[in-house]
Amino acid sequence: MQDEIDLEQENAALRARIAELEARIGSLERLADSDTLTPLPNRRFFFRAIERAVAQRARHGTPAALLFVDLDRLKEINDAHGHSVGDEALIHTAWVLREKVRGSDVVARIGGDEFGVLLEYAEPEAAYDKASALVAAVKAAPLHGRLPITVSIGVTILQPDDTPDAALARADAEMYRAKRAG
Structure with a gap:
């Protein structure tokens, strides 16, 4: 029973980490496609x-x-x-x-x-x-x-x-x- 709870907690933590990394990737992609001076794409x-x-x-x-x-x-x-x-x-x-x-x-x-x-x-x-x-x-x-x-x-x-x-x-x-x- 404890093993199942531990696995569920670990899965939840991994899902949260994946979501955080996906958000960072999205932010980096936006930066890579943006001009640094103007509010336009590059x-x-x-x-x-x-x-x-x-x-x-x-x-x-x-x-x-x-x-x-x-x-x-x-x-x-x-x-x-x-x-x-x-x-x-x-x-x-x-x-x-x-x-x-x-x-x-x-x-x-x-x-x-x-x-x-x-x-x-x-x-x-x-x-x-x-x-x-x-x-x-x-x-x-x-x-x-x-x-x-x-x-x-x-x-x-x-x-x-x-x-x-x-x-x-x-x-x-x-x-x-x-x-x-x-």
């Missing part, structure tokens, strides 16, 4: 989201678009106002981007002054319209009400055989084209 998370969208495109023909967003003049902001203001500009831009897309869209910080936006179920025209709207939204929301912030955005439509790197490279090239065009 590049690692974004690449997995692109892979899922490409698989959906290949299986079901589901349209999706990728936007490559570059925060303009971040080096100038850092040089003129300090890196803390540059960090604020990144956080502010992240907030504007997240607020101006659908809840199902993915916005991530993918590099220093670069963000990615994955628009699932977006036809090309809708993707270009969203890119224009995001450029306008960021411009209309200066940091601290006075420091102008602008972005340049490149758009690409995901293809059934895309890799995250290939899609990002196309969107990056389009972003530089947009930046040169002003």
Whole structure:
């Protein structure tokens, strides 16, 4: 009888420990997928989201678009106002981007002054319209009400055989084209 009680107590303790470890693993996974500065997912998370969208495109023909967003003049902001203001500009831009897309869209910080936006179920025209709207939204929301912030955005439509790197490279090239065009 005592052996059964001891086993039940040991099982309960093990279940509690397993639950604690699972919670820690979940916390570590969230940290591994999060940008350390902005409240956004990071590049690692974004690449997995692109892979899922490409698989959906290949299986079901589901349209999706990728936007490559570059925060303009971040080096100038850092040089003129300090890196803390540059960090604020990144956080502010992240907030504007997240607020101006659908809840199902993915916005991530993918590099220093670069963000990615994955628009699932977006036809090309809708993707270009969203890119224009995001450029306008960021411009209309200066940091601290006075420091102008602008972005340049490149758009690409995901293809059934895309890799995250290939899609990002196309969107990056389009972003530089947009930046040169002003």
